[in-house]
Amino acid sequence: MDICILGTCSGTEPFAGRHHTSWTLKTSDGLFWFDAGESCSYTAHLAGIDLLESKAIFISHPHMDHTGGLPNLFWTLGKLRAVRKVKDFPELPIYTPEPAQIQAAFAFLRPTESPFTTPVFKVKEGIIMQKPLFVEALGNGHLERGADGGARSVSYRIKAENKVIVYSGDIKEIRELDPWTGNCDLLLMENAHYDPRVICKYLAEKGSEIGRLVFLHHGRSTMKDPEGTQKDCRSLISCPVDVAFDIMTFEL
Numbered sequence: 001m002d003i004c005i006l007g008t009c010s011g012t013e014p015f016a017g018r019h020h021t022s023w024t025l026k027t028s029d030g031l032f033w034f035d036a037g038e039s040c041s042y043t044a045h046l047a048g049i050d051l052l053e054s055k056a057i058f059i060s061h062p063h064m065d066h067t068g069g070l071p072n073l074f075w076t077l078g079k080l081r082a083v084r085k086v087k088d089f090p091e092l093p094i095y096t097p098e099p100a101q102i103q104a105a106f107a108f109l110r111p112t113e114s115p116f117t118t119p120v121f122k123v124k125e126g127i128i129m130q131k132p133l134f135v136e137a138l139g140n141g142h143l144e145r146g147a148d149g150g151a152r153s154v155s156y157r158i159k160a161e162n163k164v165i166v167y168s169g170d171i172k173e174i175r176e177l178d179p180w181t182g183n184c185d186l187l188l189m190e191n192a193h194y195d196p197r198v199i200c201k202y203l204a205e206k207g208s209e210i211g212r213l214v215f216l217h218h219g220r221s222t223m224k225d226p227e228g229t230q231k232d233c234r235s236l237i238s239c240p241v242d243v244a245f246d247i248m249t250f251e252l
């Protein structure tokens with residue numbers, strides 16, 4: 001499987017070379033998007049990713065640094081399909097805790113600019129997809145729950161090709177992820193609401209068995225000194241740790 005971190009910036013002021021949060025997972029079953037921050041489709045296309053292999057989009061919560069690239073992603077998918085004269089494009093389901101926002105993103109486009117079917121599903125905690133990718137959602141306290149008690153911000157756990165990936169999304173408390181951080185092959189961890197050193201210490205003291213820890217959704221201090229942050233983190237936990245940069249690509 002290939003993972004590409006398209007954007008590593010949290011919702012701060014713009015930073016050179018950093019774009020808002022989005023990453024993709026490419027399996028033998030296709031391409032899966034997790035969050036869709038600004039310019040994610042532009043970055044993915046230039047990174048050599050075939051957008052027409054897209055199978056689903058998963059949104060962690062409706063903040064702009066996770067969703068601002070959606071209208072452009074829809075537009076780019078439609079444009080690539082037209083340019084390549086692809087007649088049949090399968091449904092592209094979108095999973096999100098706040099479906100109304102997706103309709104607003106579609107409203108940016110004229111009907112002819114988004115000529116594909118995109119069913120939108122409201123994410124509820126638990127298993128949200130079994131095939132072609134196994135995906136679960138876990139509510140977190142980054143946003144207050146809705147009037148119906150449902151989570152408006154979620155973390156995702158993905159199981160594919162005998163690997164387990166945990167994506168924090170944005171969290172309020174590191175312990176919210178306790179059910180999932182005891183054991184996983186890859187933890188993609190935000191670090192705008194927590195100093196990444198605190199996260200490393202917490203996970204090390206907890207005895208978490210994590211194959212690889214990759215920080216994304218950086219806060220300002222991380223972006224000002226990514227190398228120093230990465231060095232500190234590597235001294236605090238025994239698993240491999242990276243402070244991701246935009247278009248960081250690796251196999252799992």
Ligand SMILES: [Zn+2]
Pocket residue numbers: 010011021063065066170217
């Ligand atoms: Zn965010």
Ligand SMILES: [Zn+2]
Pocket residue numbers: 061063142170
């Ligand atoms: Zn947020």
